[in-house]
Amino acid sequence: MQKIRSVPPAPEAFCPRGVSMRFLLTTVAALCLAGSVHAQSIDVPAGTYVADPLHTNVLWKVKHFGLSTYIGRFSTISATLELNSEDPAQSSLTATIDPASVDTNYPADDKDFDAEIASDMFLNAAKFPEITFVSKSIELTGENTGTVTGDLTLNGQTREETLDVTFNTALNPHPMSQKPVVGFSGAMTVDRTEYGIEALAGPVAAEVLLEIEAEFVPQS
Structure with missing residues (x-):
């Protein structure tokens, strides 16, 4: 559950041709939020x-x-x-x-x-x-x-x-x-x-x- 921090490359390096930067950043933000929420739960049955x-x-x-x-x-x-x-x-x-x-x-x-x-x-x-x-x-x-x-x-x-x-x-x-x-x-x-x-x-x-x-x- 610990995050490994690193310095990412510039966002352009991950942006395929035809995909807007706004869409990319929105997707990344959503993934980060999902990871944060998951970190507050435990992956076993209650x-x-x-x-x-x-x-x-x-x-x-x-x-x-x-x-x-x-x-x-x-x-x-x-x-x-x-x-x-x-x-x-x-x-x-x-x-x-x-x-x-x-x-x-x-x-x-x-x-x-x-x-x-x-x-x-x-x-x-x-x-x-x-x-x-x-x-x-x-x-x-x-x-x-x-x-x-x-x-x-x-x-x-x-x-x-x-x-x-x-x-x-x-x-x-x-x-x-x-x-x-x-x-x-x-x-x-x-x-x-x-x-x-x-x-x-x-x-x-x-x-x-x-x-x-x-x-x-x-x-x-």
């Missing part, structure tokens, strides 16, 4: 789509003493996209993450770091077993970009947050599954202290970047 767990990831990134960015992920994610393919701004999204599925890839054996992050020190997964995001509005900001504003519930507290989204592409059909598939990338920055997660705030940054890569397939 309906209910769900995140493909084999091709969906949520990473979290947080600054560690200002030295580096510590990266973890969640292993258990589900999401449902009610897709309006003709008018994507009228779509809706709900997503759920199991905070106990946190994966830090901690290489040492001195502690269970996954369990520490999932504990009441941070994510409090035993008391609040779901992190959820429910969209309230979608705004298209470009040919393949948009923002999704919704309610994020984390550690039992709900706040409005905005997810920046890039529409990557749609395949209809996918060459392997023979089903329509749409792919998105997203990013959201949250202040964990606003959700009551204050442990080590300072040495470990309050701001956490969430990065999402997701492929959606039709609900079975």
Whole structure:
């Protein structure tokens, strides 16, 4: 859906003998308008789509003493996209993450770091077993970009947050599954202290970047 920009030759180079320049320019303008309209739609059937767990990831990134960015992920994610393919701004999204599925890839054996992050020190997964995001509005900001504003519930507290989204592409059909598939990338920055997660705030940054890569397939 991204346009490739180049410097075209002079219009006369494309104007066959006997075809007026006015007709040519009108035709070009109509084609450009049609392309612009198409860029605001998605070439798959409308309906209910769900995140493909084999091709969906949520990473979290947080600054560690200002030295580096510590990266973890969640292993258990589900999401449902009610897709309006003709008018994507009228779509809706709900997503759920199991905070106990946190994966830090901690290489040492001195502690269970996954369990520490999932504990009441941070994510409090035993008391609040779901992190959820429910969209309230979608705004298209470009040919393949948009923002999704919704309610994020984390550690039992709900706040409005905005997810920046890039529409990557749609395949209809996918060459392997023979089903329509749409792919998105997203990013959201949250202040964990606003959700009551204050442990080590300072040495470990309050701001956490969430990065999402997701492929959606039709609900079975």
